[in-house]
Amino acid sequence: xxxxxxxxxxxxxxxxxxxxxxxxxxxxxxxxxxxxxxxxxxxxxxxxxxxxxxxxxxxxxxxxxxxxxxxxxxxxxxxxxxxxxxxxxxxxxxxxxxxxxxxxxxxxxxxxxxxxxxxxxxxxxxxxxxxxxxxxxxxxxxxxxxxxxxxxxxxxxxxxxxxxxxxxxxxxxxxxxxxxxxxxxxxxxxxxxxxxxxxxxxxxxxxxxxxxxxxxxxxxxxxxxxxxxxxxxxxxxxxxxxxxxxxxxxxxxxxxxxxxxxxxxxxxxxxxxxxxxxxxxxxxxxxxxxxxxxxxxxxxxxxxxxxxxxxxxxxxxxxxxxxxxxxxxxxxxxxxxxxxxxxxxxxxxxxxxxxxxxxxxxxxxxxxxxxxxxxxxxxxxxxxxxxxxxxxxxxxxxxxxxxxxxxxxxxxxxxxxxxxxxxxxxxxxxxxxxxxxxxxxxxxxxxxxxxxxxxxxxxxxxxxxxxxxxxxxxxxxxxxxxxxxx
Amino acid sequence: xxxxxxxxxxxxxxxxxxxxxxxxxxxxxxxxxxxxxxxxxxxxxxxxxxxxxxxxxxxxxxxxxxxxxxxxxxxxxxxxxxxxxxxxxxxxxxxxxxxxxxxxxxxxxxxxxxxxxxxxxxxxxxxxxxxxxxxxxxxxxxxxxxxxxxxxxxxxxxxxxxxxxxxxxxxxxxxxxxxxxxxxxxxxxxxxxxxxxxxxxxxxxxxxxxxxxxxxxxxxxxxxxxxxxxxxxxxxxxxxxxxxxxxxxxxxxxxxxxxxxxxxxxxxxxxxxxxxxxxxxxxxxxxxxxxxxxxxxxxxxxxxxxxxxxxxxxxxxxxxxxxxxxxxxxxxxxxxxxxxxxxxxxxxxxxxxxxxxxxxxxxxxxxxxxxxxxxxxxxxxxxxxxxxxxxxxxxxxxxxxxxxxxxxxxxxxxxxxxxxx
Numbered sequence: 093x094x095x096x097x098x099x100x101x102x103x104x105x106x107x108x109x110x111x112x113x114x115x116x117x118x119x120x121x122x123x124x125x126x127x128x129x130x131x132x133x134x135x136x137x138x139x140x141x142x143x144x145x146x147x148x149x150x151x152x153x154x155x156x157x158x159x160x161x162x163x164x165x166x167x168x169x170x171x172x173x174x175x176x177x178x179x180x181x182x183x184x185x186x187x188x189x190x191x192x193x194x195x196x197x198x199x200x201x202x203x204x205x206x207x208x209x210x211x212x213x214x215x216x217x218x219x220x221x222x223x224x225x226x227x228x229x230x231x232x233x234x235x236x237x238x239x240x241x242x243x244x245x246x247x248x249x250x251x252x253x254x255x256x257x258x259x260x261x262x263x264x265x266x267x268x269x270x271x272x273x274x275x276x277x278x279x280x281x282x283x284x285x286x287x288x289x290x291x292x293x294x295x296x297x298x299x300x301x302x303x304x305x306x307x308x309x310x311x312x313x314x315x316x317x318x319x320x321x322x323x324x325x326x327x328x329x330x331x332x333x334x335x336x337x338x339x340x341x342x343x344x345x346x347x348x349x350x351x352x353x354x355x356x357x358x359x360x361x362x363x364x365x366x367x368x369x370x371x372x373x374x375x376x377x378x379x380x381x382x383x384x385x386x387x388x389x390x391x392x393x394x395x396x397x398x399x400x401x402x403x404x405x406x407x408x409x410x411x412x413x414x415x416x417x418x419x420x421x422x423x424x425x426x427x428x429x430x431x432x433x434x435x436x437x438x439x440x441x442x443x444x445x446x447x448x449x450x451x452x453x454x455x456x457x458x459x460x461x462x463x464x465x466x467x468x469x470x471x472x473x474x475x476x477x478x479x480x481x482x483x484x485x486x487x488x489x490x491x492x493x494x495x496x497x498x499x500x501x502x503x504x505x506x507x508x509x510x511x512x513x514x515x516x517x518x519x520x521x522x523x524x525x526x527x528x529x530x531x532x533x534x535x536x537x538x539x540x541x542x543x544x545x546x547x548x549x550x551x552x553x554x555x556x557x558x559x560x561x562x563x564x565x566x567x568x569x570x571x572x573x574x575x576x577x578x
Numbered sequence: 579x580x581x582x583x584x585x586x587x588x589x590x591x592x593x594x595x596x597x598x599x600x601x602x603x604x605x606x607x608x609x610x611x612x613x614x615x616x617x618x619x620x621x622x623x624x625x626x627x628x629x630x631x632x633x634x635x636x637x638x639x640x641x642x643x644x645x646x647x648x649x650x651x652x653x654x655x656x657x658x659x660x661x662x663x664x665x666x667x668x669x670x671x672x673x674x675x676x677x678x679x680x681x682x683x684x685x686x687x688x689x690x691x692x693x694x695x696x697x698x699x700x701x702x703x704x705x706x707x708x709x710x711x712x713x714x715x716x717x718x719x720x721x722x723x724x725x726x727x728x729x730x731x732x733x734x735x736x737x738x739x740x741x742x743x744x745x746x747x748x749x750x751x752x753x754x755x756x757x758x759x760x761x762x763x764x765x766x767x768x769x770x771x772x773x774x775x776x777x778x779x780x781x782x783x784x785x786x787x788x789x790x791x792x793x794x795x796x797x798x799x800x801x802x803x804x805x806x807x808x809x810x811x812x813x814x815x816x817x818x819x820x821x822x823x824x825x826x827x828x829x830x831x832x833x834x835x836x837x838x839x840x841x842x843x844x845x846x847x848x849x850x851x852x853x854x855x856x857x858x859x860x861x862x863x864x865x866x867x868x869x870x871x872x873x874x875x876x877x878x879x880x881x882x883x884x885x886x887x888x889x890x891x892x893x894x895x896x897x898x899x900x901x902x903x904x905x906x907x908x909x910x911x912x913x914x915x916x917x918x919x920x921x922x923x924x925x926x927x928x929x930x931x932x933x934x935x936x937x938x939x940x941x942x943x944x945x946x947x948x949x950x951x952x953x954x955x956x957x958x959x960x961x962x963x964x965x966x967x968x969x970x971x972x973x974x975x976x977x978x979x980x981x982x983x984x985x986x987x988x989x990x991x992x993x994x995x996x997x998x999x
Contacts, residue, residue: 139699143710144710144714146708148710148713149708149709149710149713150708152714152716152717153708153712153713153716155717155728156713156716156717156719156720156728156729156730157705157712157713157716157729157730157731157925158729158731158911158914158915158919159729159908159911159912159914159915160911160914160915160916160917160918160919161705161920162706162918163705163707163708164707168707168708169707170707170708170709170710171700171703171707171708171709172699172700172709172710173699173700174699174700174701174703179700179703179707193702193703193704193922194704194706194922196704196922197701197702201700201701201702202697202698202699202701207697207698207701210697210701211694211697214685214690214693214694214697215685215690215694216622216655216656216657216685217654217655217656217657217662217684217685218657218680218684218685218693218898218899219657219676219679219680219684219897219898219899220654220657220662220676221676221677221679222640222644222645222646223645223646223647223674223677224646224647224651224652224653224654224662225629225632225633225636225646225651225652225653225654226632226653226654226655227626227627227631227632227635227653227655229636229640230627230632230635230636230639230640231627231635233635233639233640234635234638234639237639245638245639246639246640246641247639247640247641248640248641251738251900251923252733252734252735252738252921252922252923253922254738254921255734255735255737255738255767258767258768259767261768262767262781262783265783266781266782266783271783271784283919283920283921284738284741284742284767284768284769285741285744285745285767285768285769285786286767286768286769294917295917295918296917296918296920297917298745298749298914298916298917298919299749299916300745300748300749301748301754301786303784303786304784409922409923410922414701414702415701415702415923415926416701416702416923416928417734417900417901417923417926418900425642428641428642428643429641429642429643431641431642431643431781432642432643433781433782434777434778434779434781435643435645435778435779436643436766436781437766437779438735438737438766439676439677439679439735439736439892439893440734440735440892440898440899440900441735442640443898443900446900540707
């Protein structure tokens with residue numbers, strides 16, 4: 093029997109939270125009579141699965157797919173079916189999907205409205221290209237443009253976030269006649285040649301020539317050198333422009349909340365100051381909304397709105413189609429004109445099926461008030477996670493090791509939340525191994541959570557936006573239970 | 579619009595068909611216009627926005643750079659096999675297939691069935707979890723490849739596929755310079771624009787170390803069909819334009835966007851040799867020629883008797899689904915394993931299921947053979963037409979990837995741009 097101890101720090105206002113946490117978690121009795129949290133009920137039975145098993149699939153993956161393809165978990169999970177915020181494995185076991193296929197499934201797996209739109213359109217016309225007219229693309233472009241402020245109303249459809257960011261970067265360079273682009277350290281913008289340059293984490297950067305991108309200091313409130321002083325970080329942009337470029341730049345690209353980088357919210361006050369410097373240098377401001385967009389942050393539809401800025405170009409993907417391969421770039425008519433100098437064409441981009449799905453997604457988000465749900469449930473979840481952070485201040489793994497702290501930081505907004513695990517709260521030493529253990533245990537208990545951050549020590553919580561309070565409770569209880577057992 | 583007129587030839591890339599072509603009369607008189615072959619299918623009634631409304635919204639929301647065919651653009655609302663229907667229910671023979679993309683036929687029941695079924699089960703989860711469709715599809719695709727080509731990377735378009743191929747070439751070889759053919763088209767992203775060699779598609783941005791070699795174009799090329807002379811140009815570029823070592827060479831076996839231009843026979847064998855001696859890898863862009871379209875072979879590169887190191891594909895791979903792939907050898911794939919290479923949508927269950935269904939349809943319905951049969955019939959008829967019309971300068975291609983070049987002067991080969999439009 094594993095004996096463990098937790099040291100709790102009960103602060104004044106936190107007491108109520110403790111009581112609720114404790115009441116939901118089993119008290120450790122003398123002889124480990126604990127009950128595990130139960131997944132919220134869900135009135136649905138998945139169809140029986142008769143396909144290949146995990147082992148067969150793994151074997152084929154090893155033989156026929158990229159060797160750099162990774163899976164989560166010691167025993168990779170064979171996910172065969174999804175319904176709203178739940179996923180099912182080959183045995184029909186249900187899991188709470190707290191990752192959403194990486195912030196992608198926003199309406200919910202196999203949401204009936206989205207599936208209907210896809211099926212109906214697929215039965216009608218899958219593909220013809222924009223050489224011919226079709227209303228699906230225009231209806232969606234119209235609806236999408238109506239969600240954006242200012243003069244942002246010309247839409248280019250692509251098939252992924254990478255393609256969208258590549259196009260945005262090219263447009264900025266063409267529009268300004270300059271080549272230098274600034275992005276933030278710890279950013280992720282894609283994996284093609286140009287976007288790999290903008291991406292700024294060595295794990296994702298291959299040893300190939302990547303020109304024309306300058307990486308500015310990351311306004312990371314948790315790990316950054318200036319804490320939460322947004323304006324101090326923005327000075328680095330000024331510096332880069334003055335000393336690293338001709339004084340004129342093509343543009344600046346950033347995520348409002350860094351996704352792959354570990355749910356890092358840009359320090360308050362940063363973007364307005366950065367945008368100002370970039371515009372003074374003639375550059376365009378590109379907002380990468382691939383993860384933060386479509387109501388995920390709860391408080392706003394777009395991540396950039398929470399910073400009080402209006403970009404010149406907005407890129408999006410992932411949630412835009414609830415998982416269908418689709419991306420988009422929205423910009424002003426003036427900037428869009430640069431592409432008339434030559435021809436830009438995307439064979440699959442804007443095809444009837446993907447645009448029909450995209451339109452259905454917008455309608456679902458509106459009708460089911462998913463942005464509001466992201467705000468309400470997301471805030472509730474964040475509060476519970478903060479409480480958990482205060483609780484798991486110290487973990488004793490076994491008799492010889494004792495960690496000073498475990499949850500270093502809880503951050504994010506709406507349903508884009510991050511929980512950073514550290515082995516020392518002061519030194520912020522990343523708990524790289526411990527997180528894997530917790531993640532695995534959580535999976536065994538029925539929660540599929542995401543992981544990210546440069547050190548791989550941040551839990552990423554980006555569920556389908558139909559996530560409920562009960563789901564949030566389950567997630568936190570399982571995390572608590574797992575950490576308590578360590 | 580201007581860009582369409584820049585296209586030198588209209589490529590007639592006919593959709594694959596189950597039905598036989600109508601045996602039309604030879605020497606048809608102008609009095610009796612040919613009739614569309616019969617087709618026992620009525621399109622669904624269309625109640626959506628009409629052409630004018632759609633066009634107006636396009637102008638407003640899709641940017642001034644978006645172009646379309648025809649003075650009076652066509653509102654295509656439904657497709658069935660090799661036919662398309664407009665807003666009034668009129669049926670058209672689709673001889674372009676959404677740009678060589680609809681391989682099995684619009685809304686082919688098997689492909690449709692696979693897509694619909696999978697969409698109801700799971701659209702997306704990413705490859706961080708297991709799913710059988712991606713593995714099954716990769717296995718089936720790999721089985722269509724010769725040699726040691728059996729590691730598959732799934733992406734979402736031809737552009738993404740060629741971007742990845744270029745990255746692989748540079749990483750594996752440790753060299754920088756890429757060689758591509760003039761008149762080629764390989765993609766629309768900043769880097770693939772570099773490989774692309776048609777000024778219509780090349781924006782004025784830096785494009786890295788890319789050398790464009792003389793196009794082995796039998797009709798317009800300076801050396802006619804003499805592969806040796808064209809290959810010499812490649813050697814010249816390597817010897818004088820690079821350090822002597824290159825990253826790789828990429829080519830379409832039949833240039834699609836460039837006008838259905840078949841590479842001079844024997845060209846690829848010679849060039850592959852030169853490139854490999856210079857440390858480079860050979861990439862075959864099969865985005866348009868793949869999947870049996872050429873009739874004689876499954877892959878375009880097979881018509882030149884070579885085996886590349888990397889093969890890229892898209893378009894026909896999914897009958898219109900946004901899907902692309904790169905297939906390479908384990909040795910090259912292992913170099914990619916140095917860092918994380920991840921594609922969020924790539925290999926998603928729906929596209930993989932659709933792709934697998936496409937491969938099965940192509941096999942079951944013997945589409946490659948069909949391309950050969952119908953294609954050669956079509957080419958023969960077009961050659962007959964060429965005898966009767968001076969406007970037709972050249973008829974070329976193979977299988978159902980056919981090009982007809984219109985010229986106003988057969989000797990000068992002056993492009994008949996206005997006439998084509």
